[in-house]
Amino acid sequence: MSKQSGPPTDEAELIRKAKRGDRGAFGVLVERYQRRxxxxxxxxxxxxxxxxxxAQETFVRAFENLNSFxxxxxxxxxxxxxxxxxxxxxxxxxGRHTFVRGEEAENEIDRLPNSAGDSFAExxxxxxxxxxxxxxxxxxxxxxxxxxxxxVEGLSYDEISDILHCPRGTVMSRLHYARNRxxxxxxxxxxN
Amino acid sequence: MPACHQVKLLLGPFxxxxxxxHEMQDVALHVVTCGACKAAxxxxxxxxxxxxxxxxxxNIDGFTAAVLKRIDKIPQPLWMRWRSSFDTIAERVGGTxxxxxxGACAALLTAWxxxxxARHWLQRSSNRxxxxxxxxxxxxxxxxxxxxxxxxxxxDQSETSMFALSNDPGTTVIWLPNQP
Numbered sequence: 239m240s241k242q243s244g245p246p247t248d249e250a251e252l253i254r255k256a257k258r259g260d261r262g263a264f265g266v267l268v269e270r271y272q273r274r275x276x277x278x279x280x281x282x283x284x285x286x287x288x289x290x291x292x293a294q295e296t297f298v299r300a301f302e303n304l305n306s307f308x309x310x311x312x313x314x315x316x317x318x319x320x321x322x323x324x325x326x327x328x329x330x331x332x333g334r335h336t337f338v339r340g341e342e343a344e345n346e347i348d349r350l351p352n353s354a355g356d357s358f359a360e361x362x363x364x365x366x367x368x369x370x371x372x373x374x375x376x377x378x379x380x381x382x383x384x385x386x387x388x389x390v391e392g393l394s395y396d397e398i399s400d401i402l403h404c405p406r407g408t409v410m411s412r413l414h415y416a417r418n419r420x421x422x423x424x425x426x427x428x429x430n
Numbered sequence: 431m432p433a434c435h436q437v438k439l440l441l442g443p444f445x446x447x448x449x450x451x452h453e454m455q456d457v458a459l460h461v462v463t464c465g466a467c468k469a470a471x472x473x474x475x476x477x478x479x480x481x482x483x484x485x486x487x488x489n490i491d492g493f494t495a496a497v498l499k500r501i502d503k504i505p506q507p508l509w510m511r512w513r514s515s516f517d518t519i520a521e522r523v524g525g526t527x528x529x530x531x532x533g534a535c536a537a538l539l540t541a542w543x544x545x546x547x548a549r550h551w552l553q554r555s556s557n558r559x560x561x562x563x564x565x566x567x568x569x570x571x572x573x574x575x576x577x578x579x580x581x582x583x584x585x586d587q588s589e590t591s592m593f594a595l596s597n598d599p600g601t602t603v604i605w606l607p608n609q610p
Contacts (some may be wrong), residue, residue, distance in 0.1 A: 248485050258513050259497060259506050259507075259513065263492055263497050264498075265497075268493070268494045268497050272490055272493050272494060272497075273487075273490060276487075276488055276490060276493075280485075280488065286488040288489075289488055290490070290493070291489050293493070294493070294496060294500065294574065296498065297497045297501075298500050298501060298504070302504065317494050318459050335439060337480055345597070347469050362593070366480050366484070367480065367483065367484035368484075368584060370477075370480055370481060370484045371484055371485070374481075375464075382521070385481070386481070386485070387481065387484070388446065388479045389477070389481045390481055390482055394448070395443075395446070410443060410448075412440070413442055413446075414439060414442050417442050417474055417477060421470075421473050421474075421477065
């Protein structure tokens with residue numbers, strides 16, 4: 239008589255159920271997107287503990303406001319936007335970092351060093367990782383967020399633009415700057 | 431073909447596949463012939479791989495449970511709880527039984543709501559029937575009464591109170607309704 243069906247896998251069905259208060263269905267959505275949401279938060283705040291806390295808050299806010307989600311954008315982009323907004327708010331509240339606007343980022347490209355030297359692919363893996371983390375710390379939060387969202391989370395330029403509320407051109411220029419800056423920092427460290 | 435300084439700006443988007451098809455082609459052709467741009471492109475590729483490898487990912491064990499625990503503390507509207515309960519029943523026992531359960535609930539609710547009105551209506555209806563049957567008796571009674579009237583003596587006081595009778599056979603008989 240009783241037909242035990244497993245949790246639905248179709249995202250639209252899960253969202254429909256979650257909108258009607260089905261917490262189990264929302265749990266499946268959390269499982270599905272938790273890593274990416276943590277990644278987006280981490281890209282902006284650059285602190286694992288804060289990122290985890292922000293990611294939890296993201297899902298709680300998402301559940302509370304599910305009825306305002308109208309499927310115009312994808313559910314994942316909607317989640318990432320909430321996560322990024324919360325992370326940006328946290329960073330502003332704490333006032334730990336300066337906030338670089340799009341135009342300033344554009345101008346920063348002009349100050350890029352021209353000679354980047356040879357390829358750094360020959361670095362040993364452990365050494366490269368250590369230097370990379372140090373180099374990331376030298377970037378502004380905006381540049382770091384863009385490069386991590388692109389390289390680690392694999393988001394498209396349009397998604398990054400949507401999540402961080404900046405034009406696509408700004409995403410491109412920040413990414414260009416961040417890549418060249420990291421490359422330069424690594425080369426300089428190698429020479430020293 | 432674009433110059434080297436122009437291509438350098440496009441190397442990142444080229445690596446990300448975010449250029450227009452004709453730009454992709456231009457950059458690809460340039461990189462084949464330019465050693466510096468080829469080295470920069472290799473660096474970008476290595477950088478991407480290294481970034482993915484170098485960043486420690488936070489431990490997300492128990493993350494979903496923690497989120498659901500926080501969500502459980504959020505009060506849910508009553509209608510949402512009812513709906514969720516019906517959905518759960520529907521999932522567990524199938525659509526037909528849930529329909530039966532929903533139908534039974536609706537019937538019970540209707541009965542519960544309608545009972546006071548129904549009782550009231552039935553009471554009023556029985557009163558009406560009682561009056562009607564009395565009136566019917568009254569309709570049958572007059573010939574006897576009239577016959578009694580000709581005898582010039584009403585036999586029962588309670589019944590005669592309903593009528594105004596005359597001893598004169600030529601007089602019109604006035605029928606009065608049975609007033610309580």
